[in-house]
Amino acid sequence: MQKRALIFDLDNTIYAVRSIGDKIFAPLLELIAADDEQSLQMDKIRHEIMRRPFQMVAKDFNFSEELTSKGIELLSSIRFDGEIEPFSDYEIARTLPLDKFLVTTGFTNMQQSKVTGMNLDRDFKEIHIIDPSSSTKTKKDVFEDIIKRHNYASPEVLVIGDDLHSEIKAALELGISAVLYDKMNVYENDIPVPRITDFAELADYLG
Numbered sequence: 001m002q003k004r005a006l007i008f009d010l011d012n013t014i015y016a017v018r019s020i021g022d023k024i025f026a027p028l029l030e031l032i033a034a035d036d037e038q039s040l041q042m043d044k045i046r047h048e049i050m051r052r053p054f055q056m057v058a059k060d061f062n063f064s065e066e067l068t069s070k071g072i073e074l075l076s077s078i079r080f081d082g083e084i085e086p087f088s089d090y091e092i093a094r095t096l097p098l099d100k101f102l103v104t105t106g107f108t109n110m111q112q113s114k115v116t117g118m119n120l121d122r123d124f125k126e127i128h129i130i131d132p133s134s135s136t137k138t139k140k141d142v143f144e145d146i147i148k149r150h151n152y153a154s155p156e157v158l159v160i161g162d163d164l165h166s167e168i169k170a171a172l173e174l175g176i177s178a179v180l181y182d183k184m185n186v187y188e189n190d191i192p193v194p195r196i197t198d199f200a201e202l203a204d205y206l207g
């Protein structure tokens, strides 16, 4: 079906977290490395911190309650000052003449500083930051709300993101089509959705 709306993820979909990650997460990684239980698996933790919301990483690696709450406290105050370079092919996505929505999970201050750092306000009809430290909402809730308020049929919407367990899963549960944007080439081929590595390929999925 002809698409009317695109819903984008932010981190590792519009820009590479790695491009700002070492700087932005330095104090957090220092905090984790000072923890005896976690210090031995820093490589794995660093990798996940660049990819997924902190609360989920903390849970998966069994961070203590104290380490988790210290991490949350630290991250809620961090913002990135300066410009951020989006992926070069983002320019193609940016100019598509459809309604575009940005839905991202993370700390409000930090996510907002990224939106500002890439001047994304001009590109999106709506920008939604879901902050797990102050909200129990999920991406699925927000997608559902967008569809209802704008009277889209589910098949008229396409979700684009890099996380199979977050936005892609939420989309499929709602009957929305989804495309995995795998710029980092981290996924094997046996995934349940089409995979693109460049926004030029999006044209094939717009109806």
Ligand SMILES: [Mg+2]
Pocket (backbone or CB within 6 Å): 009, 010, 011, 012, 013, 051, 161, 162, 163
């Ligand atoms: Mg992402």
